[in-house]
Amino acid sequence: MPPIAWFALRRVGHGVVTLWFAITITFLLLRLLPGDPATAIASTNMDATMRQELLTKYGLTESLPVQYVKYLGQLVQGDLGMSFSQSEPVSTVLMSRLPWTMLLTGSALVMTVVIGIPLGVAAATHAQGALDRAVQVIGVVGQSLFVPSVGIFFLYVLGLKLQWFPIGGAYDENVFGAAWYLDVARHLVLPCLSLVLVSLGSYVLTLRSTLIDSLGEDFCVLAHAKGTPERVVVWKHGLRNALLPTTTLLGLQLGFMVGGAVLTETIFAYPGVGREIYESVIRLDFPVLQGAFVLLALTVVVANMLTDLAYGLLDPRVRNA
Amino acid sequence: MFKVYPDVNTEILALKKGDVDVIANALPPAQVKDLKGTKGISVAEVPGLGFTHMTYNMKRKPMDNVLVRQALAHAVDYEAIRAVAVQGQAVTANSSAITDTLKEFANPSLKEYSFDPQKSKALLAQAGVKDLKLTMIYSLQDPVISAWSSMVKDSAAKAGITIDLKGMDRNTYLAKTVEGDYDIYAGSFAIMDEPVSNMSLQYLPDGAINYSQVNDPKLTKLIQQAQAAVDPEQQKTLVQQAAAHVHDNMIDNIMYVQNLNVAHSSDWDGFVVKPSELLSIVDPASLANARHK
Numbered sequence: 001m002p003p004i005a006w007f008a009l010r011r012v013g014h015g016v017v018t019l020w021f022a023i024t025i026t027f028l029l030l031r032l033l034p035g036d037p038a039t040a041i042a043s044t045n046m047d048a049t050m051r052q053e054l055l056t057k058y059g060l061t062e063s064l065p066v067q068y069v070k071y072l073g074q075l076v077q078g079d080l081g082m083s084f085s086q087s088e089p090v091s092t093v094l095m096s097r098l099p100w101t102m103l104l105t106g107s108a109l110v111m112t113v114v115i116g117i118p119l120g121v122a123a124a125t126h127a128q129g130a131l132d133r134a135v136q137v138i139g140v141v142g143q144s145l146f147v148p149s150v151g152i153f154f155l156y157v158l159g160l161k162l163q164w165f166p167i168g169g170a171y172d173e174n175v176f177g178a179a180w181y182l183d184v185a186r187h188l189v190l191p192c193l194s195l196v197l198v199s200l201g202s203y204v205l206t207l208r209s210t211l212i213d214s215l216g217e218d219f220c221v222l223a224h225a226k227g228t229p230e231r232v233v234v235w236k237h238g239l240r241n242a243l244l245p246t247t248t249l250l251g252l253q254l255g256f257m258v259g260g261a262v263l264t265e266t267i268f269a270y271p272g273v274g275r276e277i278y279e280s281v282i283r284l285d286f287p288v289l290q291g292a293f294v295l296l297a298l299t300v301v302v303a304n305m306l307t308d309l310a311y312g313l314l315d316p317r318v319r320n321a
Numbered sequence: 322m323f324k325v326y327p328d329v330n331t332e333i334l335a336l337k338k339g340d341v342d343v344i345a346n347a348l349p350p351a352q353v354k355d356l357k358g359t360k361g362i363s364v365a366e367v368p369g370l371g372f373t374h375m376t377y378n379m380k381r382k383p384m385d386n387v388l389v390r391q392a393l394a395h396a397v398d399y400e401a402i403r404a405v406a407v408q409g410q411a412v413t414a415n416s417s418a419i420t421d422t423l424k425e426f427a428n429p430s431l432k433e434y435s436f437d438p439q440k441s442k443a444l445l446a447q448a449g450v451k452d453l454k455l456t457m458i459y460s461l462q463d464p465v466i467s468a469w470s471s472m473v474k475d476s477a478a479k480a481g482i483t484i485d486l487k488g489m490d491r492n493t494y495l496a497k498t499v500e501g502d503y504d505i506y507a508g509s510f511a512i513m514d515e516p517v518s519n520m521s522l523q524y525l526p527d528g529a530i531n532y533s534q535v536n537d538p539k540l541t542k543l544i545q546q547a548q549a550a551v552d553p554e555q556q557k558t559l560v561q562q563a564a565a566h567v568h569d570n571m572i573d574n575i576m577y578v579q580n581l582n583v584a585h586s587s588d589w590d591g592f593v594v595k596p597s598e599l600l601s602i603v604d605p606a607s608l609a610n611a612r613h614k
Contacts, residue, residue: 152330152334155330155334156334160337163338167331167334167340168332168335169324266327267331268331269324269325269331269332278327279327282462
């Protein structure tokens with residue numbers, strides 16, 4: 001089997017083990033919390049018979065190992081259980097929300113890369129200059145920002161005072177047809193901007209640092225000596241090596257963004273998985289929380305697997321190891 | 322059309338911008354003052370149907386002693402809590418389980434326990450209790466109670482009572498409440514609109530929200546008689562007697578009734594605001610009565 005295939009197989013294997021671990025932790029955490037879900041899902045006026053019926057309905061009367069095995073079996077079949085509060089399959093609840101979260105985090109990730117790479121390159125190629133210092137300040141400030149604060153600030157200034165963007169939501173219910181897509185894009189701007197502002201800093205600073213190191217390596221010095229244009233040295237030779245650690249960072253950032261989406265979607269009333277998680281915490285809807293955590297874990301594991309595979313494609317030393 | 326905003330700050334910005342005409346939920350105290358001063362926004366205030374209270378677990382010593390409970394009640398600065406933590410948006414409940422919002426059933430003879438640390442000390446001495454140390458549970462999801470919990474601790478300290486605050490997430494709080502695993506419980510009831518049912522749930526031994534863990538034969542008898550009464554005046558008298566019994570024996574420390582503040586665009590009027598978070602400004606009667614100016 002070719003090395004790249006072995007590499008891919010190993011990474012998929014690691015991913016499956018990581019996912020199983022995340023599922024198990026999620027399962028145990030929610031069941032080890034104080035109180036039983038019956039308290040959360042029904043009135044305190046509930047009598048003992050009703051409580052028992054509810055617990056039985058949601059499979060909470062069986063022993064923990066039995067619940068665990070049944071839960072794994074259900075997961076394999078794509079059954080995430082029933083929402084306590086909405087009496088709907090959890091998979092239906094989450095799948096209706098997932099596209100919005102993917103739109104938001106996907107857009108934020110793309111914007112982070114599209115803005116981050118040129119900024120990082122500019123900072124690295126003007127190291128210690130005014131531009132570099134400005135980028136470093138922006139990067140550090142961005143890392144220090146708290147998504148809800150940024151979100152409220154944007155809503156206040158850009159939404160309320162300047163009236164440039166709508167306050168919350170993903171679309172206007174009174175817009176139809178082709179205009180709807182533009183409306184969705186307009187509603188996406190502020191939440192996406194909030195996420196980008198918070199995640200851009202670490203990306204730019206990491207890229208700047210790794211690119212400065214790359215450009216000082218012998219192969220770049222040789223390229224310069226051979227008369228290779230500066231643009232080619234930076235973008236073809238230096239950047240390809242500098243992208244290796246930043247590619248890994250992207251995978252981690254996706255996990256951060258998906259988690260950050262909980263706060264962002266709550267502030268912007270964006271109808272994604274993150275907001276569903278927030279509302280499920282309030283409603284103590286354990287099956288939805290459980291399903292959402294599994295979904296998030298799957299997203300992060302897959303994203304990291306893909307970045308590892310991309311890393312292997314970029315760096316032959318990794319895939320041949 | 323109903324729009325759902327999980328965050329209160331966002332919904333207020335939406336009202337200010339004009340994306341929505343009315344906010345259905347009651348506003349947190351911290352936001353009311355700002356909105357009252359905003360052009361184009363009207364804020365209506367009504368006394369709530371519920372109340373905020375602390376209960377002292379009567380199944381645990383020394384809270385089974387009425388003198389200790391009264392001492393605890395006199396160690397709370399109710400005025401300061403209403404002024405500071407609730408920002409003046411609450412009224413006294415006269416330490417009565419039947420508040421003035423239910424005027425027909427309220428007992429006019431009941432007055433709020435005074436904040437008197439010296440009296441607390443004297444009552445504790447009379448009860449033979451020294452170095453009283455208690456834990457108080459409350460939900461961290463309630464920002465108002467979270468705000469005044471430290472005030473309760475500080476004022477109790479003036480009476481020589483040590484209160485260990487245990488703020489916790491809602492599920493843990495509910496679990497401890499159901500199990501009766503607390504010395505002092507702090508919480509709120511939003512809708513207390515039917516006096517007899519409410520008294521039954523709160524103060525009968527098997528009551529679902531008997532957070533005082535009370536089992537008082539005299540109180541039980543009064544409530545059961547009120548349940549069985551067919552004459553409205555007789556029922557009212559029994560409820561008032563039961564409320565007086567709860568008050569005098571400090572079975573439940575009713576601290577205040579928080580006013581509900583609801584906001585809407587000044588372009589609309591005619592809303593009929595109900596004193597209930599379940600109905601508030603968006604009940605059918607209110608919406609049917611609303612008119613665009």
